[in-house]
Amino acid sequence: MHPLISAEDLAHILSHDDVVILDATQALPGQQFDPQACFLSGHIPGARQFDIDMFSDPDSPLPHTVPGQARFTRLARALSLHDGTRIIFYDQKGVACAARGWWLMGLFGHDRTQVLDGGLPAWQGAGLKLETGPSTAPMDTPPPFIARPRMRRLKGLGDMLDLTHAAGSCVILDARAHGRFTGELPEPRQGMPSGHMPGAASVPYTTLLASDGHMLPPHELRQIFAAAGMHPDKEAVCTCGSGMTACVLALGLMASGLGQHAVYDGSWAEWASTPGTPIVTGDA
Numbered sequence: 001m002h003p004l005i006s007a008e009d010l011a012h013i014l015s016h017d018d019v020v021i022l023d024a025t026q027a028l029p030g031q032q033f034d035p036q037a038c039f040l041s042g043h044i045p046g047a048r049q050f051d052i053d054m055f056s057d058p059d060s061p062l063p064h065t066v067p068g069q070a071r072f073t074r075l076a077r078a079l080s081l082h083d084g085t086r087i088i089f090y091d092q093k094g095v096a097c098a099a100r101g102w103w104l105m106g107l108f109g110h111d112r113t114q115v116l117d118g119g120l121p122a123w124q125g126a127g128l129k130l131e132t133g134p135s136t137a138p139m140d141t142p143p144p145f146i147a148r149p150r151m152r153r154l155k156g157l158g159d160m161l162d163l164t165h166a167a168g169s170c171v172i173l174d175a176r177a178h179g180r181f182t183g184e185l186p187e188p189r190q191g192m193p194s195g196h197m198p199g200a201a202s203v204p205y206t207t208l209l210a211s212d213g214h215m216l217p218p219h220e221l222r223q224i225f226a227a228a229g230m231h232p233d234k235e236a237v238c239t240c241g242s243g244m245t246a247c248v249l250a251l252g253l254m255a256s257g258l259g260q261h262a263v264y265d266g267s268w269a270e271w272a273s274t275p276g277t278p279i280v281t282g283d284a
Helices: 007-013 035-041 069-078 096-107 119-125 157-165 178-182 218-227 246-256 267-271
Strands: 019-023 086-090 113-116 171-174 236-239 262-264
Touching: 007 119, 086 096, 086 119, 096 113, 096 246, 113 119, 157 171, 157 236, 157 267, 218 246, 236 246, 236 267, 246 262
Parallel strands: 019 086, 086 113, 171 236, 236 262
Antiparallel strands: none
């Protein structure tokens, strides 16, 4: 299944019994808005809210890291998700949260998952109607969701330390703004240094998107990744500030035909706050 779906194609399947629409909107660092208020003011008909913070590890000191299998399973079942569900994620204000939802579902073994290309603005731009107020989606009792974790898609601090010492074994793609990568711009989290991991390549996630928020065509995505050293025979790990926009790179890799690749879940929030981890500034 292709990781992206257009607004028009989603409209055609909206009434199908196996389709579940999930609004994953979340305020990223530096953004000021209320996702709940946004949802109530207008959402795709039948959409349910997918709370990124809930689908995270509550005991981690890091922001929205991957939850344990039991927690993920319980929350997925509460949304009436099951193995036969076709899940469509969307964002009201971008793509990062929808991409994180898509990646999480794949991490826990559910492949019938897509992201609405262009998010809610694309839906509205196609002249399609919105629903206001709380979700009207029926919460039935389907067959229980069964998580099947694929931990190879997840990298931790130890993995990244190994990769930075094994030059060329893997391409580390950094989704943060280029100025944060070079160290010229501050991190949005107070007191955290900017810069990057040794050997990482800068691929700001916004470079994968057209001006209207849609993902670029596959051939353009491949050109961007190739310029960062990513080729079909390479393995990649995507990283960012806290594991959110890294998932946009993972989505772009999949949409480009370069396959499924791992995400460093702790990302810069973990790397830069761990004593002794090497931090590089500048373009290289």
